[in-house]
Amino acid sequence: MGSFVVLLPLFGAMLAMPIGRIAGPRAAELLTTGFMLVAAIMSWMLFFDVALGGNARTIELFTWIASGDFKASWAVRLDTLSAVMLIVVNSVSFLVHTYSMGYMKEYGEQPRFFAYLSLFTFAMLTLVTADNFLQLFFGWEGVGLASYLLIGFWFKKKSANDAAIKAFVVNRVGDFGFALGIMCIFYVFGSIEFDTVFGAVAANSEAIPFGQSVGAPIRDLTINFIGNDWHALTVIGVLLFIGAMGKSAQFMLHTWLPDAMEGPTPVSALIHAATMVTAGVFLVCRCSVIFEYAPNAAAMITLVGAITAFFAATVGLLQDDIKKVVAYSTCSQLGYMFFAAGVGAYDAAMFHLFTHAFFKALLFLGSGAVIIAMHHEQNIKKMGGVKDLLPFTHILMVIGTIAITGVGIPFVKLFGAPLGTAGFVSKDMVIESAFAGGQAGMAFGYFAFALGLAAAVMTAFYSWRLIFLTFWGQSRAPESVRKHPHAVPDTMMAPLIPLALGALVAGMAFYGNFVGDKKEAFWNGALYFKSASHSEGSSTADHLNAGELAEVRTDAHGNDAEHGAVATDHGETDAHENVANDGHGAASGAGDHAAAESHGDGGHHDFPAWVILAPFFAMLAGTFAAASHYLRGDPLRPGLLREGGMIYAFLKNKWYFDEIYDFLLVKPALLFGRFLWKQGDGNTIDRLGPDGIASTVALTAKRAVKLQSGYLYHYAFAMLVGIAIFITFILISAGGGQ
Numbered sequence: 001m002g003s004f005v006v007l008l009p010l011f012g013a014m015l016a017m018p019i020g021r022i023a024g025p026r027a028a029e030l031l032t033t034g035f036m037l038v039a040a041i042m043s044w045m046l047f048f049d050v051a052l053g054g055n056a057r058t059i060e061l062f063t064w065i066a067s068g069d070f071k072a073s074w075a076v077r078l079d080t081l082s083a084v085m086l087i088v089v090n091s092v093s094f095l096v097h098t099y100s101m102g103y104m105k106e107y108g109e110q111p112r113f114f115a116y117l118s119l120f121t122f123a124m125l126t127l128v129t130a131d132n133f134l135q136l137f138f139g140w141e142g143v144g145l146a147s148y149l150l151i152g153f154w155f156k157k158k159s160a161n162d163a164a165i166k167a168f169v170v171n172r173v174g175d176f177g178f179a180l181g182i183m184c185i186f187y188v189f190g191s192i193e194f195d196t197v198f199g200a201v202a203a204n205s206e207a208i209p210f211g212q213s214v215g216a217p218i219r220d221l222t223i224n225f226i227g228n229d230w231h232a233l234t235v236i237g238v239l240l241f242i243g244a245m246g247k248s249a250q251f252m253l254h255t256w257l258p259d260a261m262e263g264p265t266p267v268s269a270l271i272h273a274a275t276m277v278t279a280g281v282f283l284v285c286r287c288s289v290i291f292e293y294a295p296n297a298a299a300m301i302t303l304v305g306a307i308t309a310f311f312a313a314t315v316g317l318l319q320d321d322i323k324k325v326v327a328y329s330t331c332s333q334l335g336y337m338f339f340a341a342g343v344g345a346y347d348a349a350m351f352h353l354f355t356h357a358f359f360k361a362l363l364f365l366g367s368g369a370v371i372i373a374m375h376h377e378q379n380i381k382k383m384g385g386v387k388d389l390l391p392f393t394h395i396l397m398v399i400g401t402i403a404i405t406g407v408g409i410p411f412v413k414l415f416g417a418p419l420g421t422a423g424f425v426s427k428d429m430v431i432e433s434a435f436a437g438g439q440a441g442m443a444f445g446y447f448a449f450a451l452g453l454a455a456a457v458m459t460a461f462y463s464w465r466l467i468f469l470t471f472w473g474q475s476r477a478p479e480s481v482r483k484h485p486h487a488v489p490d491t492m493m494a495p496l497i498p499l500a501l502g503a504l505v506a507g508m509a510f511y512g513n514f515v516g517d518k519k520e521a522f523w524n525g526a527l528y529f530k531s532a533s534h535s536e537g538s539s540t541a542d543h544l545n546a547g548e549l550a551e552v553r554t555d556a557h558g559n560d561a562e563h564g565a566v567a568t569d570h571g572e573t574d575a576h577e578n579v580a581n582d583g584h585g586a587a588s589g590a591g592d593h594a595a596a597e598s599h600g601d602g603g604h605h606d607f608p609a610w611v612i613l614a615p616f617f618a619m620l621a622g623t624f625a626a627a628s629h630y631l632r633g634d635p636l637r638p639g640l641l642r643e644g645g646m647i648y649a650f651l652k653n654k655w656y657f658d659e660i661y662d663f664l665l666v667k668p669a670l671l672f673g674r675f676l677w678k679q680g681d682g683n684t685i686d687r688l689g690p691d692g693i694a695s696t697v698a699l700t701a702k703r704a705v706k707l708q709s710g711y712l713y714h715y716a717f718a719m720l721v722g723i724a725i726f727i728t729f730i731l732i733s734a735g736g737g738q
Contacts, residue, residue, distance in 0.1 A: 001042055002059050002076045005086060006125040008039040009093070012118035020111025028111035029101045032118045036094040039121075043086040050083040052513070054524055058131055065134070069190060075131035077194070081526040084350060085128035085282055088357045089275050093121040095495035099365050100266040102489030103372065107264070113153060117270065120146035124275050128282060133182045133192040136283070140178065140247065143276045144171050150271065151263040160262040167256040174246015174253055181239030186210070188221065188232050198289045201233065202528065219293045237290050237297025241304075244280030248334050251308040255657055257331055261323040265368030268323055269361045277330060278353050281337045285346045289528035298342050299443035305338025306434075306448035311655065313458035317465075318641065318652045321378050322367045325466050329404065330360055332455055333427075339448040340430040343437025346527045348429045351507075351514040355422035358502030359403035365499070366397040369492055370470060373485045374477060380466060381636060385475035389485045394471045396496045401467055403503035405460040405623065410616040414609055417511055425507025428615040429515055431456065435611050449611075453618045460622025468630035476636075 012032035020028035049055050056079040064074040097117060104110050123142025130136035152164030182192060187210045189197050200207060200218050208215030209223060209232075216222075222229040244250070249257035257277070261268055271277065284291065284301060291298045312331035319325045333356050340349040371378055373390055387394035399421075406427050408420015418425045431452040438445030475482050513522040629639050641648040653659065686692075 001046065002057075002078050002129070003061065005039050005042040005046065005090065006076060006122065006129055008035040008042075009118040009121035009125065011035060013115045013122060016115035016118060017111045025108075025110040028114055029097075032114040033094070033097040033101065035118070036090065036097045036121065040087075040090040040094040043083075043090040046078060047083045047087050050078050051080040051522060051524075054521065056080065056524055056526070060131070070186065070192075072132050072134045072192060074135060076129045077131040078129065079526040080523050081282070081286060081350070082129050084354055085278075086125065088278075088354060089121060089124050089128065092275060092357055092361050093117070093124075093270060095361065095499065096266045096270045096365075099269070099368070099492050099495045100264075102491035103264065103266055103368055105489065109153075113150075113264070116146060116149045116153065117266070120150060120270065120276070124279070127279055131194055133185060133194070133197075136286075137178065137182060140243070140279065141175065143271075143279065144168065144175065144247075147171075147260070147271050147276055150267040151260045153263055153267065157262070163256075163259040163262040167260050170253055170256040171246045174243045177239045177241075177246075178243025181236055181243060184223075184232075184236050184239060188218070188223065188236065194286070198287075198528070201289045201293060207232070231294070231296070233290055233294040234296045237287070237294035238300060240283060240287055240290070241280075241297060241301055244283050244338075245304065246280075247283075248277050248280030248338070249308075249331050250280070250304050250334065250338065251311055252304075254308065254312070254331055255661065258324050258327045258654070261321065261327050265323065265364060265371060268327065269364035269368070277334055278337070278357075281334065281341065281349055281353050284338065284341045285350055285527060288341075288346045291341070292344065292528055292530045295443070298344070300342075302339045302342030302434075302437070302442070302444040302448050305335045305340075305342055306444060306451040307335070308332065309335030309339065309448075309455040310451040311335075313455040313462070314651055315654050316462040317458055318648065319462070320381050322370060322380050322383075322466065322470065323364070323378060325380070325462055326360070326363045326367055329363070329459065329463065332459060333360070333404070335455070336427060336430045336452060339444075339452065340433050343434055343440075343442050343445050343448065344529070345430070345433035345437070346529070347515045347519055347523065348426070348433045350527070351510070352426040352430050354510065354514065355403075355426040355502075355507050358422055358499050358506050359400045362396060362400040362496055362499035362503050363404065365492070365496055366393055366400060369393045369488045369496075370397075372488055372492070375481050375486055377477065377481070380469040382476055383470045384473045384477070384635070385471070385482075387471040388475075389482075390471075390488065392493065393488070393496075396500050397471065398467060399500045399503055401463045405463050406456065406615060406619045408616070410613050413612050417516065418508065420507065422503050422505070422507035424616075425511055427456070428612075431615045432607075432611060435607055439607060453614055456615050456618035457622040457625075460619045461626045464623055464626035465630060468626060469635055472631070473635055 009032075012035040016028045016032050019031050050057075058075050058077045060073050060075040062074050063071065065072040097114065100110075100113065100117065104113055107113075120143060123139050123146050125139070126142060127136055127139025130139060148164045148168045151167055152160050154160045185197060186192050188207055189200055190208075190210060191197060199205075204217045204219050206215050207218040207221050209221075219233065221232040223232045223235065224230075225235075246253045260271070263271075291301070309332050312328045312335065316325055316328035316332065319328060333352070337349045337352050337356075340346075340352065369390065370383070370386060370393060373393075374383060374386070377383065403421040403423040404427075406421065406424040408418060408424030408428075410418075410420075410428075412419040413428075418428070431449060434445055434448035434452055436445070438447075438449060512518045629635070641651065650656070
């Protein structure tokens with residue numbers, strides 16, 4: 001089953017276009033969607049078996065690459081982390097396939113579109129079930145290729161082509177760092193297998209870098225580069241995170257995400273809501289044991305994630321394109337996930353990733369229904385009153401909005417499990433985890449908490465701004481659109497219902513497993529936690545959460561296979577070990593890299609009540625601010641930020657990142673390329689090479705042709721001269737011989 005859940009989308013991708021040519025577009029749609037339905041059902045079965053049943057395993061299919069000491073197998077790793085991603089990817093992909101059957105009806109080319117969707121899903125499944133870094137990188141690059149094809153699906157449209165190229169190029173920057181990280185892992189560990197690498201870090205085994213004769217315990221190992229010694233795990237962690245920054249559109253490498261809205265709306269929901277952009281979060285959580293002992297790398301994740309959450313929220317305030325509002329919201333929510341992982345709350349990061357898939361896919365697909373009904377209008381300032389045209393879509397979009405903004409009853413959390421929407425449960429936990437990280441002395445913990453609260457205020461504001469300008473008030477659409485809205489097919493509306501249900505209850509339903517009192521059994525060693533006990537000043541040894549000892553798991557043939565054997569050195573360091581002043585620049589106190597035990601006991605907290613209530617009141621502040629402006633008087637009247645002002649221009653132009661990159665990178669690259677083209681290629685290579693030879697031959701021929709006059713007496717005279725010269729030569733030669 002584990003193999004088929006990955007391969008079914010590949011079969012769909014391979015067969016979609018041939019079946020479409022033979023039996024028509026409808027057959028291609030049904031085939032690929034049917035495969036995805038089966039894959040989604042199998043994913044949920046695996047989730048109950050692996051995550052809830054504790055039957056984690058790895059199915060090795062074949063040896064992929066073997067060269068000397070380098071070996072990489074192709075395997076399907078089924079643990080809780082991959083099981084969670086399987087249900088997210090396959091469930092959302094199935095709903096998007098179903099939705100696309102209605103959305104793409106007018107556009108044509110359905111077989112190609114559905115082939116791309118299934119190809120993307122296969123690549124993403126390969127990524128999340130990988131058992132080594134190279135297989136993960138294969139899936140990583142595969143989703144990059146598929147996203148390029150999907151974003152640029154309308155290849156006759158220049159803006160779509162430009163957006164696809166931009167996404168591809170920006171991701172190459174991050175992927176270069178990721179590739180270097182994999183090389184560094186092999187250099188240090190001599191392997192790229194997850195079990196080998198993670199087990200060595202957890203056990204603090206001695207590592208001897210490739211080509212070196214001596215080594216050191218891996219947590220203390222340094223590698224020399226350009227004359228300096230660098231902490232090996234920190235270098236690896238930073239390089240891996242650079243890859244995650246590109247794929248998950250983090251600050252500085254975020255510029256491709258909003259432009260990617262040029263693709264069809266189902267693409268936005270699949271790639272930018274629940275799957276590809278979460279690959280970076282998955283990577284960090286998969287490598288949690290590395291980041292636990294690379295505090296500087298973890299601090300970098302916290303800092304970048306917090307800035308991203310704040311930055312994207314500020315830009316979302318003034319966006320008018322309905323899809324770009326949701327896109328910047330995605331970017332901001334990804335920042336939440338990253339800073340949660342940065343402070344060691346990997347369970348909270350994955351929990352928010354899981355719940356975010358429901359309400360963000362709901363918002364994207366709901367936006368697509370609005371765009372179809374409004375005759376492909378995407379500017380929310382040209383809408384208004386849409387709830388009268390699409391009452392059901394309005395209800396579903398409101399559900400998505402209350403989920404992302406975090407509507408719930410916060411006082412219940414003070415006494416037990418939370419009561420509220422998915423975003424209320426997971427996002428609030430992320431913010432609380434940042435505060436807990438600050439309490440534990442981790443770098444940027446309080447900083448992330450503060451920016452997380454500020455982003456929560458702005459999230460509520462721009463989310464309700466979208467609802468108020470799109471669905472409420474007087475219609476600002478043309479009369480032709482108001483009287484004759486485009487019909488929205490049932491195949492587009494049906495997938496929104498399960499997403500809305502998940503947006504409402506997924507947080508409460510899975511709270512206990514992901515982050516509550518059942519989390520140790522649930523994660524079963526898939527995430528690494530270096531926990532600390534703060535009771536009575538005692539300290540506990542570093543440990544793996546429910547997976548610290550070597551586990552015996554069952555392989556595909558029913559044999560006992562050692563999977564994830566990780567030893568724990570309980571006598572070596574305590575949870576308050578301080579890797580500061582170790583010569584590698586680790587910050588003081590960063591060794592205790594774990595969020596405070598504020599969520600692992602099923603709802604009890606060891607920090608002030610105001611911290612628990614703060615996200616809720618931040619949500620209320622943003623909601624009331626949006627209602628005050630957009631529900632009273634003209635919703636388009638100037639607000640606090642007026643056109644023409646410096647702050648307005650700064651936010652409207654997205655902090656001028658595109659302009660800065662254009663000035664610093666694009667234009668110099670074009671000028672340098674033009675110089676190489678004109679001076680290097682044209683005036684040097686071509687002039688002395690092919691063009692020079694060709695011009696010489698042409699000039700010679702042009703001059704030689706003048707010797708051919710066409711007059712007979714000229715040729716007779718030339719022959720006479722030639723004969724005279726020839727005879728003279730013979731006579732001279734004969735005379736010389738005598």
